[in-house]
Amino acid sequence: MNSGEQFAAAAYLVFVFVLLAYLFIQSRKLARFERQVEELERRVT
Amino acid sequence: MRASAATRRASAAVVLLTLALALALEWVPNDADQGFSQRIFYLHVPVALTAYACFVTAAWKALRLLTTDLERYDVESAVAVHIGTIFGALTLVTGSIWARVSWGVWWTWSENQLVLFLVIFLFYSAYFMLRQSVPAGRRQARLCAVFALFGVVLIPVSFLAIRLAANFIHPVVITQHGPQMASSMLLAFALSLAGMLALASVLYTFEVGGKLLDRRLRSLLEVTA
Numbered sequence: 001m002n003s004g005e006q007f008a009a010a011a012y013l014v015f016v017f018v019l020l021a022y023l024f025i026q027s028r029k030l031a032r033f034e035r036q037v038e039e040l041e042r043r044v045t
Numbered sequence: 046m047r048a049s050a051a052t053r054r055a056s057a058a059v060v061l062l063t064l065a066l067a068l069a070l071e072w073v074p075n076d077a078d079q080g081f082s083q084r085i086f087y088l089h090v091p092v093a094l095t096a097y098a099c100f101v102t103a104a105w106k107a108l109r110l111l112t113t114d115l116e117r118y119d120v121e122s123a124v125a126v127h128i129g130t131i132f133g134a135l136t137l138v139t140g141s142i143w144a145r146v147s148w149g150v151w152w153t154w155s156e157n158q159l160v161l162f163l164v165i166f167l168f169y170s171a172y173f174m175l176r177q178s179v180p181a182g183r184r185q186a187r188l189c190a191v192f193a194l195f196g197v198v199l200i201p202v203s204f205l206a207i208r209l210a211a212n213f214i215h216p217v218v219i220t221q222h223g224p225q226m227a228s229s230m231l232l233a234f235a236l237s238l239a240g241m242l243a244l245a246s247v248l249y250t251f252e253v254g255g256k257l258l259d260r261r262l263r264s265l266l267e268v269t270a
Binding site for chain 2: 008
């Protein structure tokens with residue numbers, strides 16, 4: 001791999017990494033919603 | 046937003062971005078001047094244009110908030126700024142990598158386009174500081190809306206800066222005479238841009254849905270406490 005290919009690969013990998021990090025954060029938020037819904041269900045029943 | 050519409054858009058984003066990536070890395074010819082590294086263009090420019098689109102969306106939603114006073118527009122404007130800031134950060138990082146391989150430096154202060162984009166990015170980063178520093182409510186929503194509306198003024202300045210500059214090293218490929226690139230390059234670029242816009246739209250839809258759900262859940266928990 002020459003330096004041009006390495007830099008291009010780095011740019012695309014940064015994009016993928018940021019996208020995955022975003023999805024990870026959103027999945028954590030979704031897990032919190034599930035816990036809150038369970039809490040609500042427990043209070044209602 | 047119905048789940049099926051969001052799912053269709055998510056599928057479109059995956060297909061378009063996969064196709065664009067395959068074309069950009071395998072199909073389009075190497076640039077005569079920059080060689081393989083020019084392929085960063087198919088990532089960097091669509092990401093930058095998507096950031097602009099997000100900031101314009103944020104301003105539109107902010108305007109809707111100021112005219113209707115509906116709380117939903119505050120959430121939509123804030124999420125658009127959030128997604129735009131992420132794409133803005135990606136623009137700066139991918140641009141910096143491209144600058145390093147093309148110009149030999151990670152950053153140069155002599156380029157109006159770069160500095161103006163950094164100013165836009167910092168301006169919208171400050172949006173979150175404003176949001177956190179004011180208690181949640183109508184005042185916060187209206188202050189943030191005015192901030193988001195002011196920010197959008199910077200976008201045409203940034204977009205035109207490179208075209209107004211007399212001396213520049215930052216390349217211009219889409220001029221008033223049309224795109225200055227081969228048709229294969231234009232196709233890869235168009236697919237990448239469409240994919241990026243679809244991706245941003247999906248992230249926006251899910252994040253807005255998540256934030257509205259969060260508010261409803263919190264109020265329900267307070268009521269049932």
